[in-house]
Amino acid sequence: MTRLLEGEASEVLADRTAVGSTRLVVVSSLGERGPARWFLGSVAERTAEHAKVPTLVVRQAEPFHAWFRGERALRIFIAFDFTQTSDAALRWVRSDLLRTRPCELVLAHINWPPQEGSRIGGATPMQLEGNPPEVQRVLTRDLKVRANELLGTDDFKVRIEPNWGRPDVRLADMATEESADLIVVGSHQSHGLKRLWHHSISRGILERATASVAVVPTPPAARHGDGMVPWVWRVLTATDFSPVGDRAVAHAYAQLPQGGSLRLVHVIPPGAMSDSQRFAGRPTDRQAAQHRAYVASCQKRLEALIPAEAKERGVETEVAVLTSTDATRELRQEAERFGADVICLGTHGRTGAAKALMGSTAQAVLASSARPVLLVRPPAE
Amino acid sequence: MKPSSPARKAPRRPVPITGILCGTDFSENARAAADVGAQLAQAWEQPLTLAHATLDLEPTAARTALSRRAPGCASPPRPTS
Numbered sequence: 001m002t003r004l005l006e007g008e009a010s011e012v013l014a015d016r017t018a019v020g021s022t023r024l025v026v027v028s029s030l031g032e033r034g035p036a037r038w039f040l041g042s043v044a045e046r047t048a049e050h051a052k053v054p055t056l057v058v059r060q061a062e063p064f065h066a067w068f069r070g071e072r073a074l075r076i077f078i079a080f081d082f083t084q085t086s087d088a089a090l091r092w093v094r095s096d097l098l099r100t101r102p103c104e105l106v107l108a109h110i111n112w113p114p115q116e117g118s119r120i121g122g123a124t125p126m127q128l129e130g131n132p133p134e135v136q137r138v139l140t141r142d143l144k145v146r147a148n149e150l151l152g153t154d155d156f157k158v159r160i161e162p163n164w165g166r167p168d169v170r171l172a173d174m175a176t177e178e179s180a181d182l183i184v185v186g187s188h189q190s191h192g193l194k195r196l197w198h199h200s201i202s203r204g205i206l207e208r209a210t211a212s213v214a215v216v217p218t219p220p221a222a223r224h225g226d227g228m229v230p231w232v233w234r235v236l237t238a239t240d241f242s243p244v245g246d247r248a249v250a251h252a253y254a255q256l257p258q259g260g261s262l263r264l265v266h267v268i269p270p271g272a273m274s275d276s277q278r279f280a281g282r283p284t285d286r287q288a289a290q291h292r293a294y295v296a297s298c299q300k301r302l303e304a305l306i307p308a309e310a311k312e313r314g315v316e317t318e319v320a321v322l323t324s325t326d327a328t329r330e331l332r333q334e335a336e337r338f339g340a341d342v343i344c345l346g347t348h349g350r351t352g353a354a355k356a357l358m359g360s361t362a363q364a365v366l367a368s369s370a371r372p373v374l375l376v377r378p379p380a381e
Numbered sequence: 382m383k384p385s386s387p388a389r390k391a392p393r394r395p396v397p398i399t400g401i402l403c404g405t406d407f408s409e410n411a412r413a414a415a416d417v418g419a420q421l422a423q424a425w426e427q428p429l430t431l432a433h434a435t436l437d438l439e440p441t442a443a444r445t446a447l448s449r450r451a452p453g454c455a456s457p458p459r460p461t462s
Contacts, residue, residue, distance in 0.1 A: 011434075013402065013404045013432065013434065021399045021400075022399065022400065022401070022402050023399075023400055023401060023425070023427055024401045024402070024418075024421065025401075025402050025403075025404065026401060026402070026403045026404070026414050026415070026417060026418035026421070027403070027404045027411075027414060028405075028406075028408065028410035028411040028413065028414035029410060043404070043406075047404065056414075056417070056418075056421075057414075058410075058413060058414035058417050061413035061414065061416060061417050064417045064420065065416070065417075065420070068420045068424065096425070100421075100424050100425070101424070
């Protein structure tokens, strides 16, 4: 079927996707040149920014022809950033491309080192080249888990790199290095000033990539959750050995199904030799021995909190004594390193002056962590 | 009393399009893109619509070109009013 549409090309193409049941818009890469492109973008870029369905911008047709002839798999490079936008891109690859013919998938993530260093922490300081091992391990694990869930396969290559510049530039280069036939990227579809303010990764890739690009918009419903009920497999719980802290441990176990994992931790300050004593600077042999003994005693107290029925329930438990001057930051980072689905903490329920004086680690974790937090209050007296 | 305003032409509602929508500017690149669209349409068993947008009020030439460029489209397009 052919149609002659009246109006500006990107507008009429995008408008048609808002009605009917268009599944995909296909356009070529050429379009506006010169200053008009700088201000408005090409027809392809503007269509991708406004269309309600994925837009395929074809730059190299031959890889697609070879794919359809069954001569080779289509090499797809997916830019992933752990947002609902890139979730939508993965869902589209699964529903529309993987079912068509064989594909080779490369999932790429670019991280901003200071942000991930602050989120995940770890013993190794930030590096100029490459991620610290702890950051790389956590990002690789999280990307594999998320992609496996959304793609329904673990047959993909993962590339994670730190980047101090613009992510779209590096992603386009990585796609070239991977000899990608198609780059798939999600789009927030920000318009006007919002787009200028939050630089659009998808537009940057469209401008720079030499391969074909598919831009996948986020369905409006996805912004309100993906409709999937999340499983809780991993719970992080911490106790300060107060009654309410210990009470939270039992509630943490209650969240887990058979096969789940629980990490039970206690945070002590550096150089702690007892609940009230600590050394500063270089320790003497005696102080070092006292510190080791204190850590061992804390470890035993944690082990004593593991309920007898934990094993019967098939829940694995790890215990650890963590050292930090900032318990809130340490717990938040430990949750990222462990990949906790839920953080379970006891809270004393202090308010007003008591809260201001004593502070609340639990409340601070609740305020600063991106992960769900379950707070357990003391029983009513 | 206000004089009645001249009858305004109601804005035309976009015609719904199902399946795959290919935009073309009649260039070689657009032709290659339309070929890819046609192959995807065949693989997904979806209808393919080849569309050209124009601001020209007398788009006869564009309509003729569009009918020639349609991949796998034998019959000429129905003229639009």
